[in-house]
Every structure is written in C-alpha cells, then in structure tokens.
Amino acid sequence: MPVPEAPDGGAPPYISARGLTKRFGDFVAVxxxxxxxxxxxxxxxxGPNGAGKSxxxxxxxxxxxxxxxxxxxxxxxxVTDGARIRARLGVVPQEDTLDLxxxxxxxxxIYGRYFGLPRRVIRERTAELLEFVQLAExxxxxxxxLSGGMKRRLTIARSLINEPxxxxxxxxxxxxxxxxxxxLWDRLFRLKQQGVTLVLTTHYMDEAExxxxxxxxxxxxxxxxxxxxxxxxDAYSTRExxxxxxxxxxxxxxxxxxxxxxxxxxxxxDRLLLxxxxxxxxxxxxxxxxxxxxxxxxxxxxLEDVFLRLTGRTLVD
Amino acid sequence: MGSIALRSLDYWLxxxxxxxxxxxxxxxxxxxxxxxxxxxxxxxxxxxxxxxGNLGGVSYLAxxxxxxxxxxxxxxxxxxxTYPVLTxxxxxxxxxxxxxxxxxxxxxxxxxxxxxxxxxxMTCLAFVAxxxxxxxxxxxxxxxxxxxxxLTGLAHLTPxxxxxxRLRNDAGLAAxxxxxxxxxxxxxxxxxxxxxxxxxxxxxxxxxPVWHGVALCRGFTLGQGLTVGSALLHAGYLTGWSAVGFxxxxxxxxxxxxx
Numbered sequence: 001m002p003v004p005e006a007p008d009g010g011a012p013p014y015i016s017a018r019g020l021t022k023r024f025g026d027f028v029a030v031x032x033x034x035x036x037x038x039x040x041x042x043x044x045x046x047g048p049n050g051a052g053k054s055x056x057x058x059x060x061x062x063x064x065x066x067x068x069x070x071x072x073x074x075x076x077x078x079v080t081d082g083a084r085i086r087a088r089l090g091v092v093p094q095e096d097t098l099d100l101x102x103x104x105x106x107x108x109x110i111y112g113r114y115f116g117l118p119r120r121v122i123r124e125r126t127a128e129l130l131e132f133v134q135l136a137e138x139x140x141x142x143x144x145x146l147s148g149g150m151k152r153r154l155t156i157a158r159s160l161i162n163e164p165x166x167x168x169x170x171x172x173x174x175x176x177x178x179x180x181x182x183x184l185w186d187r188l189f190r191l192k193q194q195g196v197t198l199v200l201t202t203h204y205m206d207e208a209e210x211x212x213x214x215x216x217x218x219x220x221x222x223x224x225x226x227x228x229x230x231x232x233x234d235a236y237s238t239r240e241x242x243x244x245x246x247x248x249x250x251x252x253x254x255x256x257x258x259x260x261x262x263x264x265x266x267x268x269x270d271r272l273l274l275x276x277x278x279x280x281x282x283x284x285x286x287x288x289x290x291x292x293x294x295x296x297x298x299x300x301x302x303l304e305d306v307f308l309r310l311t312g313r314t315l316v317d
Numbered sequence: 318m319g320s321i322a323l324r325s326l327d328y329w330l331x332x333x334x335x336x337x338x339x340x341x342x343x344x345x346x347x348x349x350x351x352x353x354x355x356x357x358x359x360x361x362x363x364x365x366x367x368x369x370g371n372l373g374g375v376s377y378l379a380x381x382x383x384x385x386x387x388x389x390x391x392x393x394x395x396x397x398x399t400y401p402v403l404t405x406x407x408x409x410x411x412x413x414x415x416x417x418x419x420x421x422x423x424x425x426x427x428x429x430x431x432x433x434x435x436x437x438x439m440t441c442l443a444f445v446a447x448x449x450x451x452x453x454x455x456x457x458x459x460x461x462x463x464x465x466x467x468l469t470g471l472a473h474l475t476p477x478x479x480x481x482x483r484l485r486n487d488a489g490l491a492a493x494x495x496x497x498x499x500x501x502x503x504x505x506x507x508x509x510x511x512x513x514x515x516x517x518x519x520x521x522x523x524x525x526p527v528w529h530g531v532a533l534c535r536g537f538t539l540g541q542g543l544t545v546g547s548a549l550l551h552a553g554y555l556t557g558w559s560a561v562g563f564x565x566x567x568x569x570x571x572x573x574x575x576x
Contacts, residue, residue, distance in 0.1 A: 024576075063416050064576055083321075083419040097414035099328075101335055110328040114418035116321070162418075 012075060014039045014166055014197055015060060019069030022055045029055040031221035032069060037166075042198040046208045046303060047218035048315050053201035054094060056218075057170045060199065062086050074165060087115060090164030092155050094171045100144040104135055107143060108158055115162040122161065129157040133187060149180025156187060167191065169200040173207060185210050203315050205303035217303075217310055224310040229303055236309045237301035238263050240279035244272045244286065244293040254291060261285055266308055275305070325415060325428035333436075344440050348389070348447035355508075356381050356451065371510055375455070375539055382453040383462055383538040384507030386444045387530035390470035393440045395498045397433040398477035399490045405429070406482055406573045416574050426482075426570040430474060430563075437470035438463075448538070456540025465537060465552070469530025472555040475562025482569035506531040526558045 013036035022030040030052040037043040045053040058064035060073055062082035071078055073085045098107050105126055112122035130136045133153035143151065152172065159167060172188070173181040188211055192198055202208050208215050209229045216226045225232055242262070246254055255267055261282055262274035276282040279298030286293070307315050333340075360377035372380040405412035405425070415425045445463050448454055454462075480493065504514065505528040511519050522528050529551040536543030543551075 058576075061417060063413075063574070083421060086417065087419045089417075091417040093413065093417065095410065097410045097417075099332070099409060099411060099414075102331060106331055110325075110331060111414065111418070113327045114324050114415055114420055116324055116419070 011039060013037055013072075014041075014074060015043075015199065016072045017056075017069065020056065020059065020066065020071055021068035022052070022059060022064065023067045028221050030059070033216075033218075033221075033223045035216055035223065035226070037197065037199055039165075040195050040197055042192050042200070042211050042213045044199075044208045044212035044215035045201040045218050046203070046205065046212075046215050046307070046315075047201075048203055048313070050220075051218040052221040053218055054170055057168055057199070057201055061089060061091050061168050087162065088165045090159035090162065090167040092152075092159050092167070092169040092172055094174070096151050096155055098143050098151060098154060098158070101142065103140050103142055104130065104146075104154055105139040107154065108161055111158045112161045117162065125161055125163075129160055132160075132190075133157040134183075147180070149176050149183060152176060152180070152184055153187065156184070160191075164196070166197045166199060169198065171201055171203070173202075173204065181207075205307070205315060208303055215303075217307055219307075219311045225306065232303060232306045233301045235306075237305040238275040239277050239301060241299055241301055241305060242274040242276060242279045242282050242286070243297040243299065244274065244291075245270065245295045246272075247294050254293075257289060257291060258286065261289075264309075268314070273305070273308075275301070321420060322424040322427035323431065324420065325425065326432060328411070328415075329429065329432035344443045345447075348385075348444040349450075351385055352378065352382055352447055352451045352453070355385070356453075371513070373539065373542060378451065379453050379455060379539060380535070381508065382448045382451065383534035384531045386441065386448065386462060386466050386538075387469045387527060387534045388502045388505065388507040389444055390437055390441050390466040390530065391473045391527045392498060392502055393437050394433070394470040394473035395477050395494065397436050398474045399481045399493065400487070401429070401433075402478050402481035403484060403487060403490070407485070412570070412574055422570040422574040423567045425574065426478065426566055430478065430566075433474050433478070434467065434471060437474065438467050441466040441470065454538055456538060458537045458540055460537075462534040462537040465530065465533040468552060468555045468559070469527060469534070472526040472530070472558035472562070475559050475566050477562075479562055479565035479569045482566065482573045501525050501527050506535075526555055529554045 015037040017033060017035050019032045019034065020030060021028070021032045033056070045056060047053050055064065059066050059071060059078070062073070062078040062085050066078065074088055076085050078085060099110070102110070108126045108129065109122055112125070126139070127136070130139055133156055135150060135154060135157065138146065138150070143154065146154065169188070173184050176184065185207070188198065192211070198211065200211060212229060214226070214228050215232070217224045217232070225236060227235065251272065255265070255272065258265055258272065258274060262276045264275040266273040266275070274282055283296055283298055286296070304315055307313070356378035360381065363377040368377070369375065412425050416422055420428070441463055444466070477493070481490065484490065504518065505511070505522050505525050511522040511528065514522060533543070533548060533551045536548065
C-alpha cells in the first residue's frame with residue numbers, strides 16, 4: 001500500500017507543473033501555474049466555472065497539448081510519452097462518455113480492451129469493480145436508464161479498470177443530488193484510503209473539504225492560494241462567520257452600523273457576512289446595537305469564505 | 318501502432334451486435350429489390366427499346382448491376398463515415414473516452430476505419446451474392462468486382478470521415494448527402510453511360526471517384542471495356558482518394574479530439 005508523502009519529501013512528485021500555460025488563440029485558459037502532487041495525495045483544484053481547472057486536467061490527462069511551461073506526469077513528459085502516461089491514469093471526465101446503448105459490463109469490457117487488457121483479467125476486475133461501486137446487480141442492464149449517480153459510479157469503475165496510479169476526476173459530482181454525491185464521496189474516500197492518488201476539480205467547497213488533503217484555489221487561470229483546507233481557512237478567514245439577513249431594502253441602511261464588530265465585513269446582495277473569532281458574542285453585540293436582522297446564523301468558516309476573500313466573488317452563482 | 322488501433326474493434330463489434338438484425342436484413346434485401354425492380358422490371362423496357370448498343374451490347378440488368386454495386390459501396394461508405402463519426406466526436410463522445418486511454422487520435426481513426434471497411438465489405442459481398450443469383454456475373458474476372466467495390470468504398474470513407482470529424486452538428490451532413498452523395502449516385506454511370514451527359518457534366522463525372530469504381534466493377538463483371546492499363550488507372554485513382562483522405566482524416570481527428 002503506497003504511503004502518502006509530503007510534496008517536499010524525498011520521492012519525486014507524481015505530477016509536477018512549472019509555469020504551466022494553456023492558450024486557445026488569444027484566450028489564456030491557464031496562466032502559468034506551479035503545483036506538485038505527491039504520491040498517495042488527494043489534491044484538488046477549487047474554483048468557479050472558467051477558472052482553468054478543466055484545461056489543467058486535460059493537460060495532465062495528456063489529451064490537450066501544453067502551450068507553455070513544463071509538465072511532468074509520473075516522471076514522464078506528455079509531449080513524448082502521452083500514451084505511456086495515459087496507460088497509468090484513470091480519467092473521470094466532466095461529461096459522461098459512457099455508451100448508453102451497451103450494458104454496464106460491456107462498457108467496462110470495451111474500456112479494458114482499449115488498455116490492451118486480456119479478456120480474463122477484464123472479467124475478474126469487472127466483477128470486483130461493480131461490487132465496489134455497488135452496481136453488481138446491474139451488470140447486464142443497459143446504461144441508458146441508470147440514474148445520474150449510478151452512471152457516475154460506473155464511470156469511476158471504468159476509470160479503475162487499468163488499476164491506475166493516478167485518478168483524475170473533473171467535477172465528479174456536478175449535477176448529482178445530495179444523496180448521490182455522498183455515495184460517490186464515500187467511494188472516493190475508500191480509494192484514497194487504499195492509497196490511490198486523487199486529483200480532482202470542483203466548484204463545491206464541501207467536496208474540496210471532504211476529499212482533499214491539499215488544494216489550490218484557482219481564479220481566471222491563476223492560482224490564488226494553496227494549502228490544506230484547514231490552512232487556507234486559517235490563513236484567509238476567521239474561525240467563525242455571522243450571516244445576517246435583513247428585510248427588503250434594509251440592508252443598505254445597516255451596513256454602516258456594524259463597523260468595528262468584525263475583523264472583516266462582506267456585503268453580498270442578499271446578506272452581510274461578519275468574520276469574527278466568536279460568532280455568538282458578535283451576534284449578541286449586533287442585537288445590543290439595536291439591529292434586527294430577519295435571520296441570523298453563526299457558522300464555521302469554509303473554503304467558500306476563503307474564495308470570497310481571495311477573489312471578491314462567490315464560487316457558485 | 319497497428320495493433321493498438323485494433324483495440325477499438327471489439328467496441329464496434331459489440332455495438333454492431335446490438336443492431337445487426339435490422340441492418341443485415343436491409344443489406345441482403347436492398348440489392349435484391351434493386352436488381353428486381355430496376356434491372357428486371359425497368360430493364361425489360363430498356364432492352365425492348367433497342368438500347369443495347371449504348372450499353373455495350375449487354376442487357377440493362379447486366380449493365381446496371383455492377384454500376385449499382387459501386388454506387389452502393391459509395392453510399393454505404395458515406396453512411397458509415399458520417400453519423401457514427403459525429404457520435405464519436407460530439408453526440409456520445411465515444412472517441413473522447415478512447416483518447417483518455419493509450420489510444421491516440423490517429424489510432425482512434427484507424428481502428429474505426431478498419432471497422433467501416435468491414436461494414437462496406439459486408440454490404441458489397443451481399444450485393445455480389447445477389448448479382449450472382451440474378452445471373453449478372455458474366456466473366457471469369459467477376460470476383461474482382463468485390464475488391465474493386467470495397468476500394469470504391471474506401472475512396473469515400475476516408476475523405477468523408479475527414480469532413481465529418483470537423484463538423485459541430487449534422488447540418489453539414491444533410492448538405493453532403495443532398496449535394497454530394499445523391500447526385501454522384503445517380504449521375505456517375507451506374508444507371509446510364511455518362512456519354513449520355515452534356516460534355517461539362519461528363520467531365521465532372523469523370524472526376525468523381527465513384528465513376529472509376531463503376532468502370533472497374535462493370536469491366537470485371539462483364540469481362541469487357543477494361544485493359545490492364547485502364548484498370549490500374551481506375552484503381553490508382555481510387556487509391557489516391559483513399560490515401561489523401563486518410564491523411565486528412567487523421568488531421569481532422571487530431572484537431573477534433575486533442576485541443
């Protein structure tokens with residue numbers, strides 16, 4: 001079982017990028033980013049749509065040529081060793097590419113064949129993998145009628161058919177309902193425990209917090225910050241947040257009256273966010289000042305707050 | 318690279334297994350219906366009108382059958398290299414699943430092309446069998462009409478695939494069939510000699526690969542009208558289209574899949 005190592009530990013990183021750039025004509029999708037992913041690590045790219053996450057993933061997956069900078073995946077250069085790298089990757093693309101007219105087991109079979117695996121090996125792994133993603137009973141059913149969550153789990157099973165060293169997941173739970181998302185996270189968490197290196201993109205802060213040992217916050221093609229979820233929250237936010245909502249039109253009048261109550265105040269269109277160490281104490285002061293919010297909530301800081309601080313925008317609009 | 322490209326063959330085979338009944342029935346029935354209606358039915362009128370001189374002294378059925386064989390090869394090729402290609406690039410994105418594995422874009426094309434050729438060959442084989450049943454194989458050279466028809470198919474598979482891989486949607490395909498495949502099917506010598514066409518259109522017909530396919534297939538089944546030199550010229554022309562199309566298609570696939 002592979003042992004996770006720190007990125008600055010002895011072993012060379014599994015994935016390493018320096019000044020990595022992707023341009024489409026005049027448009028810069030990825031603007032010279034640096035990052036390392038260590039073996040056994042769960043590494044995330046967090047950012048809104050259009051931040052350059054998918055372009056980065058496609059370059060790591062060796063299906064998109066690097067425009068500038070250097071990229072090494074598993075110690076190899078995608079320019080010269082794309083096929084060798086891809087043989088050791090598992091890819092869960094943003095849009096499903098399953099063949100809906102084939103059965104669940106057939107989808108795994110043909111994918112295994114692309115890797116040149118013998119039929120016997122594919123059969124054995126298919127049984128194990130369908131068990132793992134809880135689709136064993138559906139092995140001979142067509143893919144078409146499966147739910148979105150089941151299709152996603154099948155795509156994950158498919159990406160594991162070659163026993164990859166690195167699993168690339170591009171927005172793995174976008175579009176799924178909460179229950180299906182949790183089922184998927186549970187499977188991914190198990191893979192992580194088994195030592196599979198996970199690289200994922202997401203615009204869900206809870207997903208990043210659940211799964212990532214370390215992540216980079218991306219915005220407009222650049223990396224805005226890097227660290228573990230805990231480190232990022234400590235560095236860019238406070239321990240707690242007080243969310244205040246006011247009635248129609250009242251928020252404008254209120255925003256000046258909270259001065260000095262918090263380390264930082266964010267004014268969003270629908271609410272005020274007060275960044276503080278102790279939320280309950282602050283809320284008591286808010287009331288003491290005679291403010292009457294229509295609703296008030298004290299919560300812990302999340303990566304959403306980190307993102308707001310770094311970019312001045314929310315993650316999911 | 319050859320053997321890696323063939324890794325995708327299992328996929329095309331499994332897909333075909335799901336739909337083969339319907340397509341096999343039409344593959345066998347279409348030539349029978351065509352030869353019966355056009356060759357025997359319409360042919361009896363043509364033969365009575367004393368047109369045999371224009372047809373090289375043979376019955377209309379014997380004239381028509383090898384021509385429609387070549388035209389069918391073209392039409393089958395156009396079908397195989399259009400909608401299934403867009404299914405791979407756009408609709409189901411099966412090609413994108415393939416290039417996430419060790420397969421390259423060029424290998425994805427080569428593997429699919431091998432399968433397309435198999436499909437064209439199956440259709441041509443069924444057509445030649447129907448021709449034999451209708452007694453239209455008049456020469457010892459007739460078996461060569463089968464590879465000639467497959468080559469005709471190949472000469473259309475590669476350029477059409479190169480075209481299809483560049484499309485964003487199927488609007489371009491409707492135009493391809495309406496203004497390309499359909500007119501070539503009707504006016505490239507399958508149904509009547511192109512000598513009947515006005516000079517300008519005749520020159521256009523000579524430039525189409527399918528006219529050369531028709532000439533080859535007809536020459537082989539009738540045992541007349543071909544010399545070694547002209548046969549090699551026709552085959553060379555078709556090979557040229559196949560080769561240029563092959564290079565263009567690999568470029569198209571690279572552009573469509575690797576961005």
